[in-house]
Amino acid sequence: NMYGGNGNLEAIEFLKHMNSMISQRNDGCFVIAEESTAWPKITHPLNEEGLGFQYKWNMGWMNDILEYMKCDPLFRKYKQDELTFSMVYAYSEHYVLVLSHDEVVHGKCSLLNKMPGDEDSKLANLRALYGYMYLHPGKKLLFMGQEFGMQSEWNEDTEIQWDLLQQENHKKLWNYVKDLNHFYLSQKALYEIDDKPEGFEWIDTMDSDHSIIVFLRKGEHG
Secondary structure (H helix, E strand, O other): OOOOOOOOHHHHHHHHHHHHHHHOOOOOOOOEEOOOOOOOOOOOOHHHOOOOOOEEEOHHHHHHHHHHHHOOHHHHHHHOHHHHHHHHOOOOOOEEEEEOHHHHOOOOOOHHHHOOOOHHHHHHHHHHHHHHHHHOOOEEEEOOOOOOOOOOOOOOOOOOOHHHHHOHHHHHHHHHHHHHHHHHHHOHHHOOOOOOHHHEEEEEOOOHHHOOOEEEEOOOOO
């Protein structure tokens, strides 16, 4: 551009203008950026030289946690930092934690089949993944079918595998995700100030031998 940078100035101004118009609506409309170039201030206000998006996909968290979960539990002790590194940058933007369509298409297989072990172990790993997702700072996005453990990857030409809900283990996972949603809404500490450092406190990150991390989540009143 005219200043020597690689930013498309016209595109930047378009996004800023679009977001400024949307922010003036009172109908609950918001805009989320899927962005992976580390462009600064994606979700910062326009008066702070930001682009004005309400949220940004947390691609780093998604990549780290999936690499961790795909690993055999015997060797996860060597990947403990993949559970914790996301907190280094968790407050640089307003993030959405995503387990998206991108991760369950084109040979990547479903979330269930990324998990190691037999069927019971896969489902247990998936419950652990979803539990950590709901407790970690950031809003949540889970792609359709993954709430009951779809076995096949996403195919836009067919419906999702609703018949799996006839199987007890998949119905239990579906109920678990439902319970997580209700629990999340009932606990203000999980969302009230989840974009501020005051909403999170590490207690222990060092127990890699048992793949355990311990932390506190806090609301505005503790």
